[in-house]
Amino acid sequence: ALQNCRMRPSRKSMHVNHPKSTMGIWMKRNLDYMRIKRIHVGGILDPYESPCRQVHRWYRLRYVVYATYSTKFTRWTGVMTVKLLSSLASKPVVLGAISFIFLHGVTSTDFVAHHAVHLGEKYENITLETKEAERRRNERRRNESVRICGIRCVLPTPPCYAFNYRESDGSCQLVSNETSGLVESDGFIAYVQRLCLTEHPTIQNAxxxxxxxxxxxxxxxxxxxxxxxxxxxxxxxxxxxxxxxxxxxxxxxxxxxxxxxxxxxxxxxxxLYKYPECRLTEKGREYIGKVSETESGKECLRWDSKDFGTPNDSLANVTFSEHFSNLDTWSHKNYCRNPYGKERPWCFIMDEGTEWEYCDIPMCTNEDPPECKVTQQGGEYIGRMNVSHSGFACKAWMEPWRRTITGNETFFLPAFPDYGETGESHNFCRNPDGDAAPWCVIKGEDLDKEYCDIPFCKVREVQGGSKGNVYPECRLTEKGKEYVGTKSVTETGKPCVDWEKNQYGMPWDFFNQEMGYSDHFIYADPTIHKNYCRNHALYREKPWCFVSEPDIEWEYCDIPLCHYLEPPECKLTPRGGEYVGRRNTTISGFRCQHWLSVYPHSHEKIKEYLSAFPDEIDGRHNFCRNPDNTAHGPWCYLKEFEHRWEYCDVPFCPRTEGERCDIRVSGECMSPLQCKKNTGGLAYIGTKNVTNSGNPCQLWMSILPNDISERDSFLARELFPDDLHPSHNFCRNPGNNPEGPWCFNGASRDLDWEFCDIEFC
Incomplete structure (x- = not known):
C-alpha cells in the first residue's frame, strides 16, 4: 500500500560538505523526491486514513551526506546514511548506509551502493580489517566511522562486494571474495551490494x-x-x-x-547418489568426485604436496603418480582417492598422530558403471565396452599390464581403476598408460591397439554469460581451450608473460612431452599468442598464463563465458586452428572419420597434437579441426578408402554483417586485381576461374575431380599471394611456372591442369 507514496524531504535536513560542488548540485536536483519501496511500520494504522497521509504525518526522512574530495583518486567519495525519525522511537533508527562514488568533472555517475541487510551477523572471508582506536561517542562521529569504512570498500577497483561494521569499536572488515558465508556476531551489521554473495539453496544429488x-x-x-x-x-x-x-x-x-x-x-x-560424486565399487578406485575432507572432518592434503613421503603400501617398481588414474597427481588436488587399493577412498591429513583417514564417500544408487568418461584421458572409466572404435574385438589384458609376484596372486597395474576386482577375462577398454583416451589391444589387420568409442559424461550443463560477451573475447566452454581473445592479466591482476619466452620449461600437463614446445599451441606458434591467456594444457580448468613470479609460475585468468555458447561456423584466421564448429563433412561431401578411430586411415594425430586441439576429444568427435596447423584451414580424415583426407567447407568469419569477400590477404579483405604485372603473374589476385580451353577451375582445397591432397608443393601457403578459402578456385601460379597462372581442371581428370588467359596490367 505504501509502495507509491512520495515524500518530500526538508531542505534544512540536507547537509553537504561542499554545497557548490557537482555532487551537492546533483543531490539537490535528484533527491527532491524519494520513492518509498519498502517500509515496515510498527503500531496500529488508522484504517480510515490513507497510508500515504499516515507516512507523512508520522515520519519524516533525514539525509545526512558526507563528501570528501581526494586528489589522489580524482573522484568524489562519500556515504549517505538514511535515518527514519519516528515519534515512537527514542532515537533514530538506521535503515541503511549507501556507499557511493562520484567521478569528478564528468556528467555520468558511477554509483556503488551497499545495503545494510544482516544485523547481528557478519560476512566471512575477510580481505582486510581495520579498527578505530577510540570509540566514537557522539552520533556524528559514529556516522563518520561507517563513512570511512564505506569509502575503504569502494575505493579499490573493482570495489569490494561487502563490508562488516561494528559501531562499538569502529571495526571495519572488507569482503572482496566472490562468495562468503554469514556467521552470528553481536554488534556487527553486514553491508552488501545488490547481489548474492551467500551460496544458493541446494538439494542433495539434484x-x-x-x-x-x-x-x-x-x-x-x-x-x-x-x-x-x-x-x-x-x-x-x-x-x-x-x-x-x-x-x-x-x-x-x-x-x-x-x-x-x-x-x-x-x-x-x-x-540418490549419482556418479562421479559417489563410488561404483567397494574400494572406489574409480571415484573422482570432489569431497576433500575425511570422515572426522579433517581437511585433505594435496596429493602432489609431498608432505607425507612414500606410503608403505605403495607397489614396488611403480612410481607414486602411476598409482593414480591418468598417471597424474596434480589434477586430483586434495580430493579423496584410493590409489593404493585400501578398503575405500581416503586422503592424507596434517595430524601428528595420524597420516591419513578414510573419507565418507557413499555408494552410487545405480552401481552399474556409466558408459562414459569424465576426464579427457578417461583413466577412471570402468564400463564394459570391449570393442574398439572400429569394431575390433578387444583382447584380454596380459603382460605387461598384468604381473605375477612369486608367492602372491596375479594383479593388474594400479593405473587400472578396477584392478583386483575383475576376473581373468578382463578385456574391457581402459587407459592404464595415460594415453589420450581409453583403448584396448586388438587383433586387426596392421593394428595392435585402438581407442574405444567412449563419450563424455554429461556432468552439468554450462550456462551462457552476459549479453555483452561475444566470441572471441569470451570462452564457449568451461575449459576455454578455444579461447583466442586478447586478455593478458590474471585473476589477481598480474601481467602475463609472453608464451614465447617459455621461462619455466615445458609445462607438465602438455600432452606428449616428446613433441616440441610450439607443437602444443593452436597455430603451432607461441609467438602469435603473445602474452594472452590460453589453455593448451590437459588438466587446467580454464584459460591461464605464466607470470613473472617463480614461486607461483602461473595463474588462471578471469575469462567470462560467452552469451551464446554455440560455436561459430567459420574461422577467424587463415589456418582456422581455433575453429570448434560442428561441421563433419568435407568440401567434396565426404564424411569425416572419428579422430579416435584409426580405420580406415591409421594416424597418430591425437597422440601427437592433443594439446593443440581447441576442444576435448571423445569417441563421438568427428568434427573438422586443424591440430597440426595444415596450410589452409580445418580438415579431417575420410571414412572412405580411396582418399585419405580433405579440407572442410569452413569459410572466414565476416568482419561485418553481410560482408562478401572473394580475396583475402592475411585474413584482410582486398579488392581483386584482374591483371598480371609480369609473365609469371605470381602476385595475381584476380577472380578469373576458367582455363584457356574454357574448363572451370577446380577448388584449390578440394580433392575432386583431381586428388591434389598429396601435392604439397602446390598447396604450401607461402606459394599463394592470398588466402585460400573453400570457394577459392581462381587462377594462381603456386608452382612458379614461367608461363603464368594456371589451375586444376574442375571438369575432368583427363587433363588435370591448364593455363589461364590473364591480361597484362
Whole structure:
C-alpha cells in the first residue's frame, strides 16, 4: 500500500560538505523526491486514513551526506546514511548506509551502493580489517566511522562486494571474495551490494544448471538456479523441478521454490547418489568426485604436496603418480582417492598422530558403471565396452599390464581403476598408460591397439554469460581451450608473460612431452599468442598464463563465458586452428572419420597434437579441426578408402554483417586485381576461374575431380599471394611456372591442369 507514496524531504535536513560542488548540485536536483519501496511500520494504522497521509504525518526522512574530495583518486567519495525519525522511537533508527562514488568533472555517475541487510551477523572471508582506536561517542562521529569504512570498500577497483561494521569499536572488515558465508556476531551489521554473495539453496544429488548467469559468484540480481532430480518420480514432494533466484529487491537474498533441508532427490526414502560424486565399487578406485575432507572432518592434503613421503603400501617398481588414474597427481588436488587399493577412498591429513583417514564417500544408487568418461584421458572409466572404435574385438589384458609376484596372486597395474576386482577375462577398454583416451589391444589387420568409442559424461550443463560477451573475447566452454581473445592479466591482476619466452620449461600437463614446445599451441606458434591467456594444457580448468613470479609460475585468468555458447561456423584466421564448429563433412561431401578411430586411415594425430586441439576429444568427435596447423584451414580424415583426407567447407568469419569477400590477404579483405604485372603473374589476385580451353577451375582445397591432397608443393601457403578459402578456385601460379597462372581442371581428370588467359596490367 505504501509502495507509491512520495515524500518530500526538508531542505534544512540536507547537509553537504561542499554545497557548490557537482555532487551537492546533483543531490539537490535528484533527491527532491524519494520513492518509498519498502517500509515496515510498527503500531496500529488508522484504517480510515490513507497510508500515504499516515507516512507523512508520522515520519519524516533525514539525509545526512558526507563528501570528501581526494586528489589522489580524482573522484568524489562519500556515504549517505538514511535515518527514519519516528515519534515512537527514542532515537533514530538506521535503515541503511549507501556507499557511493562520484567521478569528478564528468556528467555520468558511477554509483556503488551497499545495503545494510544482516544485523547481528557478519560476512566471512575477510580481505582486510581495520579498527578505530577510540570509540566514537557522539552520533556524528559514529556516522563518520561507517563513512570511512564505506569509502575503504569502494575505493579499490573493482570495489569490494561487502563490508562488516561494528559501531562499538569502529571495526571495519572488507569482503572482496566472490562468495562468503554469514556467521552470528553481536554488534556487527553486514553491508552488501545488490547481489548474492551467500551460496544458493541446494538439494542433495539434484542436477544443477544456471539461467541468466554462469554460476560464478557473486550472483547478479535475477540470476536463477535450476535443480532437477533424475529419479522417475522427481523430488520427494513430487516436483520435477525446483528453482532459486537471487532477489532483485532484497540484496543477498535467495527466493526459492523449496525450503532447504525439507526436499530430497530420493526414491522411497533412499537418497540418490549419482556418479562421479559417489563410488561404483567397494574400494572406489574409480571415484573422482570432489569431497576433500575425511570422515572426522579433517581437511585433505594435496596429493602432489609431498608432505607425507612414500606410503608403505605403495607397489614396488611403480612410481607414486602411476598409482593414480591418468598417471597424474596434480589434477586430483586434495580430493579423496584410493590409489593404493585400501578398503575405500581416503586422503592424507596434517595430524601428528595420524597420516591419513578414510573419507565418507557413499555408494552410487545405480552401481552399474556409466558408459562414459569424465576426464579427457578417461583413466577412471570402468564400463564394459570391449570393442574398439572400429569394431575390433578387444583382447584380454596380459603382460605387461598384468604381473605375477612369486608367492602372491596375479594383479593388474594400479593405473587400472578396477584392478583386483575383475576376473581373468578382463578385456574391457581402459587407459592404464595415460594415453589420450581409453583403448584396448586388438587383433586387426596392421593394428595392435585402438581407442574405444567412449563419450563424455554429461556432468552439468554450462550456462551462457552476459549479453555483452561475444566470441572471441569470451570462452564457449568451461575449459576455454578455444579461447583466442586478447586478455593478458590474471585473476589477481598480474601481467602475463609472453608464451614465447617459455621461462619455466615445458609445462607438465602438455600432452606428449616428446613433441616440441610450439607443437602444443593452436597455430603451432607461441609467438602469435603473445602474452594472452590460453589453455593448451590437459588438466587446467580454464584459460591461464605464466607470470613473472617463480614461486607461483602461473595463474588462471578471469575469462567470462560467452552469451551464446554455440560455436561459430567459420574461422577467424587463415589456418582456422581455433575453429570448434560442428561441421563433419568435407568440401567434396565426404564424411569425416572419428579422430579416435584409426580405420580406415591409421594416424597418430591425437597422440601427437592433443594439446593443440581447441576442444576435448571423445569417441563421438568427428568434427573438422586443424591440430597440426595444415596450410589452409580445418580438415579431417575420410571414412572412405580411396582418399585419405580433405579440407572442410569452413569459410572466414565476416568482419561485418553481410560482408562478401572473394580475396583475402592475411585474413584482410582486398579488392581483386584482374591483371598480371609480369609473365609469371605470381602476385595475381584476380577472380578469373576458367582455363584457356574454357574448363572451370577446380577448388584449390578440394580433392575432386583431381586428388591434389598429396601435392604439397602446390598447396604450401607461402606459394599463394592470398588466402585460400573453400570457394577459392581462381587462377594462381603456386608452382612458379614461367608461363603464368594456371589451375586444376574442375571438369575432368583427363587433363588435370591448364593455363589461364590473364591480361597484362
Amino acid at each position: 542436477e544443477v544448471s544456471f539461467e541468466h548467469w554462469s554460476g560464478k559468484f557473486p550472483a547478479p540480481p535475477g540470476g536463477k538456479v535450476i535443480l532437477r532430480c533424475q529419479h522417475p518420480t522427481g523430488f520427494s514432494d513430487g516436483s520435477q523441478l525446483h528453482t532459486a533466484e537471487c532477489a532483485s529487491a532484497s540484496p543477498d537474498t535467495w527466493w526459492s521454490s523449496f525450503k532447504e533441508g525439507t526436499i530430497s532427490c530420493s526414491y522411497r526414502g533412499k537418497t
